[in-house]
Amino acid sequence: MTTETRLEADSIGTMEVPAEAYYGVQALRAKQNFPITGTKLHPVFIRNLAQIKKAAAITNNNAGLLPEDKADAIVRACDEVIAGKLAEEFIVDAIQGGAGTSANMNMNEVIANRAGEILGCPKGSYKMVHPNDHVNMAQSTNDVIPTAGKLTVLDLLAPLEKALIRLEKELAKKAEEFDDVITMGRTQLQDAVPIRLGQVFHGYASMVSRDRKRIEKAHREMYTVNLGGTAVGTAINVSDSYFYKIVPNLEKLTGYPLKQAEDLFDATENLDGFVAVSGVVKTCAVDLSKMCNDLRLMSSGPKTGFGEINLPAKQNGSSIMPGKVNPVIPEVVSQVAFHIVGHDTTITMAAEAGQLELNAFEPVVFCNLFESITTLEKAVDTLSVNCITGITANRKRCKDLMESxxxxxxxxxxxxxxxxxxxxxxxxxxxxxxxxxxxxxxxxxxxxxxxxxxxxxxxxxxxxxxxxxxxxxxxx
The missing domain is CATH 1.10.40.30 (Fumarase/aspartase (C-terminal domain))
Known part of the structure; x- marks a missing residue:
């Protein structure tokens, strides 16, 4: 069985592209060049990149640079991408060379072909709407990709914060429930002085609250964008009317209090904002893993360990030992923390490896940071729902340990x-x-x-x- 193709050309040469595809030659080349992870662009990133293209079309039209019919078609195509209707057309790997050029061109080609189709042109003709001349007008990969990255981080942090609020509340409930349970506190795993189990859980709640506040502050790092600076921050090929309106127009579409960076050169070449966000996400993960270490110790036994608390039994713990139940939820949260620490190291090294006017390693930064945030959110949720809410205290055991x-x-x-x-x-x-x-x-x-x-x-x-x-x- 053969698939019909169309012939497309770029500066490298000609290439056969599936006839019905909305992506074009540059996206297909990228797919062939970067068969790296099998992980596609994050859907939230795709949505935000389309938001930027929509804002650019509106701004260029208002500036008299993009005809009404082309602008309307581009906006319609962007809205379809934002709604997830063309998700399968984004074929490039999340990790790619070129500082995200492949991701940007994948978006430009999809929107150009869909907008052209709306205007009555066949896919691949680009006569009515061109990926570079119209969809990418007044833009560069170097300002749209980092801006899309920041918007995506903001979108992903919101559910993480909500998950942390839920966890904090569950821990606070346990602190109140266990306020009258006294056990022996330990330092360096040796008996120290008595402590209330409620005080232990109150400490955990305070820790989560502090982590949540750090994440809230990290939002500020993401509100400043370099959109309008194009290639290196000089705003080459950008009209004044576009330069001063693009960020306010994007702000209206996203609802975020965005502002254009005062120093576009700095904002284009440096990724310290992403490193900062990764750092607070890592800190939160490390804190939760430490708490989970405590939960595993306090629940150990049930007869030959600490046995101070009971974790809810979630699944069989062994294929050979009948009746064994393991602390699987704390274990998975700790594994997520290890994963995030590795991501943070990757992000740190990628930010450090930038050279001169641009950091080419944004794709790996985004791939790791997005995954860190989303996996932590899921880990926090399962910790709240499948562990903390069901914890009970072994009151007699705690009393006996303290008195002895x-x-x-x-x-x-x-x-x-x-x-x-x-x-x-x-x-x-x-x-x-x-x-x-x-x-x-x-x-x-x-x-x-x-x-x-x-x-x-x-x-x-x-x-x-x-x-x-x-x-x-x-x-x-």
């Missing part, structure tokens, strides 16, 4: 001194007796005094909470 630990001897220090307290702690470890037993045996304190000193709630109260409790005690 020599760590509570720390509370004796203000009353009998560090040296005597250390002796009690060492003796407790050596003999297996509790701190309470030893203090009473040696008649160091009375039972009433000891009851107050070793009160686990008093030991875990902080600030105003402690003052209020002490006032209540005195009143009694």
């Amino acid at each position: 630990s020599a760590g509570i001897a720390t509370a004796l220090c203000p009353h009998i001194g560090y040296k005597a307290s250390a002796t009690i702690a060492k003796t407790a470890v050596k003999t297996g007796k509790s701190v309470r037993e030893l203090v009473l045996e040696q008649e160091i304190m009375t039972e009433k005094e000891l009851e107050e000193v070793l009160d686990p709630y008093l030991m875990t109260e902080v600030g105003e909470e402690r003052k209020e409790d002490e006032a209540r005690r005195k009143a009694c």
